[in-house]
Amino acid sequence: MADLTAAQGAQTPDIRAHYMDMTRRKRLYGGITISIFALLMVSGFLLADSRNAGGFWDGLHRIFDFPAQVVSEAWESRADMPSHLLTYFPSLIETINIAAVSTMVGALGGIVLSLLSTRGMARFPRLIPVFRRIMDVMRAMPEIVIALVLIFILGGGPVPAMIAIAFHTAGALGKLFSEVNENASLKPVEGLQSVGATWSQRMMLGVIPQVLPNYLSYGLLRFEINIRASAILGFVGAGGIGYELKNAMSWGLGKFDEAAAIFILLFGAIVFFDQLSSHYRNRLTHGGKA
Amino acid sequence: MTTAAIKLQSDQLFARKRLLNFGLPAVVLAYFIYIFFAFDLIGLAERARMDNARILVADSYSYKTHVTRDNRSGEVSFAIEGERKGAYPEGEMPEWVSQSGEETVIDLGDGKIATYDAQSITLDIPGYGLITSTPSRAKGVNATFPEGALPDWINASKNRLTVTTPGARLTITRNRAEVFRYSSGWELFFFTLNSPYHGAGAGQILFGDRIDPARSNVAGAAHDFWHNPMWRHGEVAWAMFETVLMAFLGTMGAAIVALPLAFMAAKNFAPFSAVRFGFRRVFDFVRGVDGLIWTIVLSRAFGPGPMTGALAILITDTGSFGKMFSEALENVDEKQIEGIQSTGAKPVQRYRFGVIPQITPVLLSQVLYYLESNTRSATIIGAITGGGIGLLLTQAMITQKDWEEVSYYIVLIIGMVMLMDWLSGLIRRRLIAGDESGH
Numbered sequence: 001m002a003d004l005t006a007a008q009g010a011q012t013p014d015i016r017a018h019y020m021d022m023t024r025r026k027r028l029y030g031g032i033t034i035s036i037f038a039l040l041m042v043s044g045f046l047l048a049d050s051r052n053a054g055g056f057w058d059g060l061h062r063i064f065d066f067p068a069q070v071v072s073e074a075w076e077s078r079a080d081m082p083s084h085l086l087t088y089f090p091s092l093i094e095t096i097n098i099a100a101v102s103t104m105v106g107a108l109g110g111i112v113l114s115l116l117s118t119r120g121m122a123r124f125p126r127l128i129p130v131f132r133r134i135m136d137v138m139r140a141m142p143e144i145v146i147a148l149v150l151i152f153i154l155g156g157g158p159v160p161a162m163i164a165i166a167f168h169t170a171g172a173l174g175k176l177f178s179e180v181n182e183n184a185s186l187k188p189v190e191g192l193q194s195v196g197a198t199w200s201q202r203m204m205l206g207v208i209p210q211v212l213p214n215y216l217s218y219g220l221l222r223f224e225i226n227i228r229a230s231a232i233l234g235f236v237g238a239g240g241i242g243y244e245l246k247n248a249m250s251w252g253l254g255k256f257d258e259a260a261a262i263f264i265l266l267f268g269a270i271v272f273f274d275q276l277s278s279h280y281r282n283r284l285t286h287g288g289k290a
Numbered sequence: 291m292t293t294a295a296i297k298l299q300s301d302q303l304f305a306r307k308r309l310l311n312f313g314l315p316a317v318v319l320a321y322f323i324y325i326f327f328a329f330d331l332i333g334l335a336e337r338a339r340m341d342n343a344r345i346l347v348a349d350s351y352s353y354k355t356h357v358t359r360d361n362r363s364g365e366v367s368f369a370i371e372g373e374r375k376g377a378y379p380e381g382e383m384p385e386w387v388s389q390s391g392e393e394t395v396i397d398l399g400d401g402k403i404a405t406y407d408a409q410s411i412t413l414d415i416p417g418y419g420l421i422t423s424t425p426s427r428a429k430g431v432n433a434t435f436p437e438g439a440l441p442d443w444i445n446a447s448k449n450r451l452t453v454t455t456p457g458a459r460l461t462i463t464r465n466r467a468e469v470f471r472y473s474s475g476w477e478l479f480f481f482t483l484n485s486p487y488h489g490a491g492a493g494q495i496l497f498g499d500r501i502d503p504a505r506s507n508v509a510g511a512a513h514d515f516w517h518n519p520m521w522r523h524g525e526v527a528w529a530m531f532e533t534v535l536m537a538f539l540g541t542m543g544a545a546i547v548a549l550p551l552a553f554m555a556a557k558n559f560a561p562f563s564a565v566r567f568g569f570r571r572v573f574d575f576v577r578g579v580d581g582l583i584w585t586i587v588l589s590r591a592f593g594p595g596p597m598t599g600a601l602a603i604l605i606t607d608t609g610s611f612g613k614m615f616s617e618a619l620e621n622v623d624e625k626q627i628e629g630i631q632s633t634g635a636k637p638v639q640r641y642r643f644g645v646i647p648q649i650t651p652v653l654l655s656q657v658l659y660y661l662e663s664n665t666r667s668a669t670i671i672g673a674i675t676g677g678g679i680g681l682l683l684t685q686a687m688i689t690q691k692d693w694e695e696v697s698y699y700i701v702l703i704i705g706m707v708m709l710m711d712w713l714s715g716l717i718r719r720r721l722i723a724g725d726e727s728g729h
Contacts, residue, residue, distance in 0.1 A: 041546075047535065047596075048539060049597050051596050051677075052594070052596060052598060053592070053593030053595045054595075055592075056592060063587070066587055066591065067587060097325060101321075104318065136708055137708070139707075140711065142669045143670070144669065145683065145700050145703060148673075149687075152339075152687065153343045153346065154337065154339075155334075157330070232670055245582075245586075263583060266582075274577070274578065
């Protein structure tokens with residue numbers, strides 16, 4: 001017993017020195033990482049600033065000029081505000097329609113792609129990597145690329161935006177859905193297979209009921225994102241409220257009161273659908289059964 | 291419970307199911323019918339410009355070489371896409387053209403031969419015959435055709451003649467005659483015709499004799515490739531870098547700003563509930579205003595460029611990160627903090643050693659996920675504010691002729707986003723070992 005204590009006593013300073021050494025090294029590494037990161041950030045901002053048309057420090061005090069101008073103009077013609085809101089309401093509806101349709105179409109595509117690329121459910125198991133790569137490419141494609149190409153072919157309007165967003169949505173949701181599918185139990189699928197169900201029956205009756213709440217939750221989240229995307233695509237000519245905003249914002253026209261009305265509509269719509277979707281998502285994920 | 295009651299219950303259940311199973315698709319169908327008319331899909335079919343689509347698809351993988359004859363001087367010039375940047379140097383020409391004295395013979399493939407001589411231009415089309423034109427100021431194009439009615443691929447008037455065949459086209463006006471020959475590929479992708487390295491193989495450049503005596507092969511080739519005036523590889527690389535820079539600065543900056551603010555918005559850290567409420571509303575506001583509006587507001591102050599894009603991403607994502615981080619903070623385990631506190635740690639130390647290690651995995655995984663998604667946003671914001679690859683893409687689209695460049699940029703953008711996706715996934719798995727789900 002005495003030996004043991006003695007031996008421990010002899011080792012303690014060693015261990016402490018070793019521990020302190022390791023701590024110091026860890027701190028050093030942490031410090032180096034943080035300073036590299038800080039250096040990257042600072043030099044990145046300096047570089048971005050130097051390549052910007054106007055400098056950061058020159059523009060900083062002007063940052064509120066434009067909002068102030070918009071607000072003051074909107075305030076001067078505040079009597080027109082209700083009529084402006086009413087004028088642009090249809091284009092807001094168009095923007096929301098674009099988002100809704102593209103979310104639905106994209107979700108359908110995503111469901112099919114996800115089922116085709118999940119192990120144990122795939123119709124053609126050998127093609128799983130192919131479908132995964134297809135989803136990767138669809139996800140990587142920014143909406144604006146497809147939208148601009150389609151605007152060239154189809155002309156401006158809601159359809160190019162819808163197709164562009166649906167394409168991206170199918171890839172993005174396909175990936176999320178396939179993660180959901182991986183956690184689904186395969187027993188119902190096997191049961192259905194044993195009674196001779198076809199692939200589509202197995203999927204419809206065996207898989208979809210298990211995963212539908214999660215699908216809906218992701219779909220709602222995507223709808224939220226797609227409203228923003230469809231507003232942005234409008235700005236490049238694909239119809240909806242973004243297009244009206246661009247027209248109202250063009251230099252020299254001085255229709256900032258209309259721009260303010262559009263800002264209010266867009267902001268209101270985004271916040272409204274954010275709240276709505278987070279409410280329903282909460283219900284879907286936390287005991288919606290009750 | 292009696293059998294009747296159970297039956298009634300199950301009947302009700304079935305009725306509800308039936309309603310849901312038929313009602314929901316019916317609602318969706320009705321909505322799609324409404325959309326069909328609201329989006330004017332019938333009118334769209336009429337408005338669609340399928341010829342544009344054909345040009346786009348054909349141009350994205352092929353190029354045309356113009357052989358132009360100035361009818362007044364008789365001079366013949368060769369240029370790829372008819373651009374000065376793609377012009378053949380004096381005395382050089384594509385191999386399907388032969389010149390002897392005044393006569394230029396152009397082989398357009400499939401047996402079609404065009405000939406420019408001192409006075410006239412002829413085009414021999416197998417299966418149709420010989421088209422001859424002797425343009426002059428007085429008589430216009432002055433063309434003669436084989437017997438019979440003109441086919442619809444020939445468009446002739448006094449002052450203009452256009453013959454369109456697959457793979458080639460001839461246009462003659464009073465002042466000049468022009469033949470296009472289409473070939474597939476992205477021509478001059480590596481070197482333009484004025485570079486001495488054009489046409490040299492990789493082996494010749496790497497191991498062969500010095501092509502340009504003034505500089506070493508590798509350095510010279512790299513320089514000519516980088517400054518290729520047709521494809522502008524250097525500028526494109528810069529633009530891609532700018533886009534990634536926007537995404538990086540925006541995402542990381544937002545995370546740095548949002549982390550301290552998130553403490554103020556978390557239930558278990560905020561000093562007063564009023565503070566928490568205020569911060570939450572600020573996050574909601576910033577998120578709700580949306581990247582589009584921030585981009586517009588900021589570009590008015592800072593002008594177009596990567597800084598504006600980075601700041602727009604930074605501000606929008608501060609809202610998203612603030613919300614997500616504060617939710618993560620609300621889920622931390624109090625026991626660890628108490629443990630740290632029991633050793634006499636000050637508040638800052640409690641946060642540093644009790645809280646941060648708990649939320650780091652969640653934070654990092656969110657930040658890295660956003661980094662990838664913001665690379666895509668940065669492309670879009672770049673198209674709006676004017677910076678990065680998004681700007682190049684919109685510029686190439688506006689000209690409506692450089693579709694091969696458009697397809698090049700699209701390939702680059704997809705590659706860039708997939709690379710960021712892969713990279714962020716890699717870092718996520720490395721840093722958050724054991725958390726396979728990534729969430």
